[in-house]
Amino acid sequence: MNQETFGRIALIGIGLIGSSLARVIAREGLADETVISTRSPATLEEARSLGLGDRYEQDAAEAVKGADLVIVSVPVGASGAVARQIAPALKKGAIVTDVGSTKRSVIEQMAPELPDHAHFIAGHPLAGTEKSGPSAGFASLFEDRWCILTPQDDVDPSAIDRLTAFWEACGSRVETMDAAHHDQVLALVSHVPHLIAYNIVGTADELENVTEREVIKYSASGFRDFTRLAASDPTMWRDVCLHNRDAILEMLSRFSEDLTALRKAVRRGDGDALFDLFTRTRSVRRSIIEAGQDVDVADFGRSIAGGRDGDGAKP
C-alpha cells in the first residue's frame, strides 16, 4: 500500500465534492473499498446508480466502521452532528478530515466530539463549481487546485503526511495554515465574492424601473458573470455565512468603505481616481493568469468558442 492509498475510505456526504472524491479515488485506485453514506435515501440511491462506491450506508456510523480515512463532505453546519454520530464507531488510528469552507467553526464543532485514538485534520479543497449533487461531480475537480489543511498543534505529523499524499494523488497542491487565517483569506477570496454576487442578483430581481425580462435579456454585458456564483448551493452558503461570520463581516465592511469612496468619485466626476483604480485592478488579473489560476482567453473562453475561426480580416 502506497502512502496515499487506504484500505477503506468512508465518504460521509456525496454532493459535488464527495462524489468528485469518489470518482478520483476510483480512477486513481486510492482505496481498496469505498463506502458512501448520506442521510437522504434519494441521494444515496443516486450515488448507487452512478456506481460511485463499493458499499452504501444511510447510517454514517455504520459507514465509518473499519475505515482508515473518513472524509466528511457536508454543509459546515452539520459537521458537529456528523462527528457525534461517527465518533463511537471510529477505528483506532483512523484519519478524519472534512472539506468545509470554514475551518475554525468546523474544528470547534468536531474536535471535542472525536476520540483521541483518531487523527482529526480539518481541510478545505478550494475546488467546486456552481452545480451541486452527486451527478455534478467529476474526477478532475481537484486537479491543480489548492487544498488547505488546518491541523491543530497536537496532530500526529505522519497522519498529516498521509492526508497530504492523498490530496496530491487527487491532483491537488497542499498548503497548511492556521484555521483563523484560513477563514480570513477565504472570507476575502471566496465568501465575500459569493455574497456580493448573491446581493447584486437579488437587487436586480426587485427593481421597478427595469424588468426582470430586461435583466435576463441583456445580461451578457456583465451581469451574467455574477449569476454563476449566485447559483451556488443555498444550504452550503447559508452555513458558510453562519459559521464564518466575523471574518465575513470584517471583509464586507472593508468592501463597503471602498464602495463608498468609489461612489463619491463617481458623484464628483473624479476621472483620475476612477482611472487609477481601474488600472490597478487590471494588473491583479494579469497576476492571476500568470499564476495559472485562470485561463488567458477573452470572456473565460465562453463566447469566443467558434469565433476566431470566422475572422474576417482582409489579407
Next chain:
Amino acid sequence: MNQETFGRIALIGIGLIGSSLARVIAREGLADETVISTRSPATLEEARSLGLGDRYEQDAAEAVKGADLVIVSVPVGASGAVARQIAPALKKGAIVTDVGSTKRSVIEQMAPELPDHAHFIAGHPLAGTEKSGPSAGFASLFEDRWCILTPQDDVDPSAIDRLTAFWEACGSRVETMDAAHHDQVLALVSHVPHLIAYNIVGTADELENVTEREVIKYSASGFRDFTRLAASDPTMWRDVCLHNRDAILEMLSRFSEDLTALRKAVRRGDGDALFDLFTRTRSVRRSIIEAGQDVDVADFGRSIAGGRDGDGAKP
C-alpha cells in the same frame, strides 16, 4: 446593393469594437470600401498591419468624406469632439452611429454638432470582452448579441431600417428603446457589475492581514471571476462612470441598501433570510441560461475542459 450593404463605411476608432466591425464587414461584404481612422499613429499602423480596412486616415474628417455609414467607436467622453471634427465633412444622407455604453450623454454631445443632412442614430452593441485594442477584435463578436438603438424622434425611419439591417448582417439582434431607459438598464446589467468588480479587486489589493500573493494563489474559489470584468479598459470605464452618473449612482445605492440588509442578516445569524435570497438568485441564473444568454456548463466551461473525460465512476 442590399439594404444592409454600403458603398463606403468609415470606422472612427479601431479598438475591440471597431476592429471587430472591420472584420465582420469584410467577412460579410457589407461595404465596397472600409476606411479606418484613429488618432493614434501606432494604433492606425497596427490596424494597417492587421489588414483591417481598405484605407487608413489619421484625420477623422478625411475618413468620413463620401462615407454612407460612419460608426464612431471611441470612449464615450470623446464623442462630442469626434462629432465636431467630422460634421463639416459628412456627405448628404450619411448615417452616423456610435457604439458607446451610455446613450443620453452621447446624444447630448453629438446631436447638436451634426448637420441636418446626416441621419444620426445612437447605438450600443452589447458585446465585448475584457480585452482591448485592434488585435483583440474578432468577426463573431456580435453574433447573437443584442444591439440597442436609441434614435431620437425625428430620425428618418428608413435610416433606422438600414442601420438595423446592417447590425443584423453582423449577426446581432436589434432592439430600439428610449436613451434614458437604456442608461438605466445598462447601469444595472453592465455598469454597476463592472464597478462592483473593480471595487472588490481594489479592496483585495490593499489589505494588511491577507497578502496579495494569497489572493492570487487562492483566487479560483470565487474572486477570479470578478477580475475578468475588472480587467476591462480603464479609459472606456472611466468615461462610462462620468457619463452615466445618475443612473449608476441610483443603482449603486440600491445595491448598497441591499448589502446593508444582507450584512444585518449575517450579523444576526438569520439563516432563513440568507437561504431565501440564495434560492431566489439561483432561479435568475436558470432564466439566463434558458434565454440563451449564458452557457449551461459548470464554471463557464472553464476548468472542466479536459475534465469529464477522466471520469472515474465505477461501472
